[in-house]
Amino acid sequence: MTLVPTPSQTVGPFYSIGLCRRRDDELATNGIALTGQLHDGQGHPIVDGMIEVFDASSGRWGRSGTDGSGRFHFVVSKPVGRAGAPHLDVFVFARGLLRHQLTRVYFPDETDANAVDPVLSALGPDDRATLVARPDGDGLRFDIHMQGDHATVFFVH
């Protein structure tokens, strides 16, 4: 017998009292700074969103609430050992999302691997670009757009 899964509900605006009591945004020491901004369909920053990042190759996980500018921040390292180009799995939570959304962040210096990655290469160039971070000083920048012309690609999960 298969049980019916408990449905998802929105994380709401007050999640930080339960989910951000401690800093969980460093997946690696001496790693790469990964920052970004979360935007809604009107281009406004989502200031009450939450991002979780997961490196399935090492089991490393991190979480960052968005700040008053919709920004999130992690320290990550490049995953090794999984099939395809190196990438991190990214979950987006927010008030107004009935269920969290899944996307991925790929690395801009992995041009050759990205070109043959089965997920990236199945997408059009504009969609592909939404999944690849861009260099930002010594770190990486990965903005997430929930809707609109530059909407980030989200995956079934």
Added chain:
Amino acid sequence: MPVEDSPIVLPDDPSLGPEVQVDYPGYRSTRWRAPDRPLVTLPEDLHELDGPVFGVDALGENDADLTLQHEGEPLGERIVVTGRVVDEDGRPLPGALVEVWQANAGGRYRHEVDRHPAPLDPNFSGAGRCLTDEEGRYRFVPVKPGAYPWGNHENAWRPAHIHFSLFGRTFTQRLVTQMYFPGDPLFPYDPIFNSVRDPRSRELLVARFDLDATAPEWALGFQWDIVLGRGGRGTTPFEEVA
């Protein structure tokens, strides 16, 4: 005005279909935030992927008893909330990190954005954590949260609820949801509760009163079991209801 009569909140409009809505008209915040393009299917089976693992170092003292986190006891009705976390085959999920957060007995969150003019309780933070035991059981001791207004539409009130966040064993067994209390008169008016379109699935969000979980001379008990799905079906977690 009940939800079904409201021009703003449309929980049971058959034109919406039986599936959980990604963009749910009754819940205004979904409009500019829910993805408006189809989700892309990944070639790999995400259910085969292990998720993050948490140990006892994720827990602090009194994390599971929300009435012991301050000098004094919080005001309100002390309760026990307990249940099992299982997968779709009914197998217990031990070691699952369960995080909860909630309003106090007056319906106020200890959060700077919460402007509801109900008092904060200096003895209640409203947050807890635990890991499920070998049988997949969790147990929290909070106070019963109050209902509160939330401005989604005229005279909008959230039914009393506790927010839950869970990590199962696999990557796709990630769940953030809300637990409600049996018999709440606000159910028909709440677009978030009703954003779960299937009434049978919606009922899974409601705990049941449990005399066995009730601590004599101490606290009423509520039982709420949680099933972590395999995922892979987008935002429709109940397609396989027999």
